[in-house]
Amino acid sequence: MSHTSVGEAEVACGESEVVRTEKSTAALATRLVPVVLAGGAGSRLWPMSREHYPKQLIDVLGSDSLLQATVQRMEGFRADGSMVSAPIIVCGDEHRFVTSEQLRARGIDARIVVEPARRDTAPALTIAAADLCSEGDDAIIVAMPADHAIENLVAFHSAIAVAVQHAQRGAIVTLGVPPTRPDTGFGYIRLGSELGRGAHRIASFVEKPAAELAEQYLASGRYWWNSGIFAVRASVWLAMLRIMQPVMHDACVLAHAQGTHDGAYFRPGADAFKSSPADSIDYAVMERLGSDERFADGVVVPLDAGWSDLGSWDAVWEALDKDADGNAARGRVVFEGTTSSFAHSQGRLIACVGLTNVVVVETDDAVLVADRSRVQEVKSVVSRMRALQAPEVDAHRKVRRPWGYYDSIDHGERFQVKRIVVNPGGRLSLQLHHHRAEHWIVVSGTALVTRGNEEFMLSENQSTFIPLGVTHRLENPGKLPLELIEVQSGPYLGEDDIVRFDDTYGRA
Structure with missing residues (x-):
């Protein structure tokens, strides 16, 4: 042929x-x-x-x-x-x-x-x-x-x-x-x-x-x-x-x-x-x-x-080094009387006692516990959570952006608290919100703030207020990361309440 x-x-x-x-x-x-x-x-x-x-x-x-x-x-x-x-x-x-x-x-x-x-x-x-x-x-x-x-x-x-x-x-x-x-x-x-x-x-x-x-x-x-x-x-x-x-x-x-x-x-x-x-x-x-x-x-x-192909948590367990009892771990994990198991902690301590063939994965906002022989069913669980519109399906608590990231550290009725980190030279879009106001408190670094027709600098322990409906922008003109706490308040706090007028990164 x-x-x-x-x-x-x-x-x-x-x-x-x-x-x-x-x-x-x-x-x-x-x-x-x-x-x-x-x-x-x-x-x-x-x-x-x-x-x-x-x-x-x-x-x-x-x-x-x-x-x-x-x-x-x-x-x-x-x-x-x-x-x-x-x-x-x-x-x-x-x-x-x-x-x-x-x-x-x-x-x-x-x-x-x-x-x-x-x-x-x-x-x-x-x-x-x-x-x-x-x-x-x-x-x-x-x-x-x-x-x-x-x-x-x-x-x-x-x-x-x-x-x-x-x-x-x-x-x-x-x-x-x-x-x-x-x-x-x-x-x-x-x-x-x-x-x-x-x-x-x-x-x-x-x-x-x-x-x-x-x-x-x-x-x-x-x-x-x-x-x-x-x-x-x-x-x-x-x-x-x-x-x-x-x-x-x-x-x-x-x-x-x-x-x-x-x-x-x-x-x-x-x-x-x-x-x-x-x-x-x-x-x-x-x-x-x-x-x-x-x-x-x-x-x-x-x-x-x-x-x-790392197509499941069982495949991840296979790829990692294991202890004498066949356990693999990443992060802060303690095994006691546990065999052939896998645990991954992104922050909190995981203690596994008297378990066999189990997977435990911890993140800031979700925990998975599964039989290691049935980890292929995680995909089905995700589909069920998606049908319930669980936000944990799409995004982590810590969300990365081209200018840095934000971490939603607390929320309740009509308020949300975020930790925002802006990389050196990073610049958020010029924007406004129809449903929320924002308070910014600088923890470290230097912030260049645009608020309506004003433009001013904030440094450590200084703060400002962005009223509902006012155009604003946050920039980091310094050489070190800018870290601040943002407190949002209003009847709707969704990420889609953003009207962008100008964006360095070409986002709509």
């Missing part, structure tokens, strides 16, 4: 077409561009992961968030003269500021593509591929979910090196994880013919199996877990998508062509992007490889590097 090679791929990039010949492609240096897909929610890791601060942004395993760890994963990669360029991060509009802040904190230079809406991983990868092709760059993309964990980076780099060799010749490559147990929570890849260095052609993809079938897969040795990590040339991905998913291809390429730069962010055209079908990389392309002679070769390369 013949396969589409890199040299045969004719790719629509914006308004023009990039036609690559085998000769010109062979002359290209092997440039790798990590593409980090960071648009997920991860409700199974509630209460730490929430709609407004999802799984990839939390530090569930160590001092780095999962996003930070993923973006740094290709650092130091060396194979056959390959050159790793700055990554592309694809994320949602709501998370762009925190994503930028986390990258900046680790000194990471990246391009950030802001999705106008969630359309799953295939459109996200397509926008990144179109972005590379529009610059005349047919780099090899290494696409990675932002919320997985990999323990052994040396083994990971070895697997990527094999994947890149196949991607160079025009294959679409995924990394498969040799299973260590009959897990029903993963999709599987059935292995085809061997290609050397452990790689195989992809025979088929298999949905998450029942327990008995998962045991058969494990015993056969012919099935690997699907890691969701891919390597493919930008032009090959676009060529395959144009054949297999023409509506998605055209919508995403048009969205890129209509895109605009907004400071550090690239925004695809919203209407065009929203017209794309929503689909995953697996469903849109990978599961169809090999079924038609026009399609690229599908290859799976083994990844034996301590991989986990």
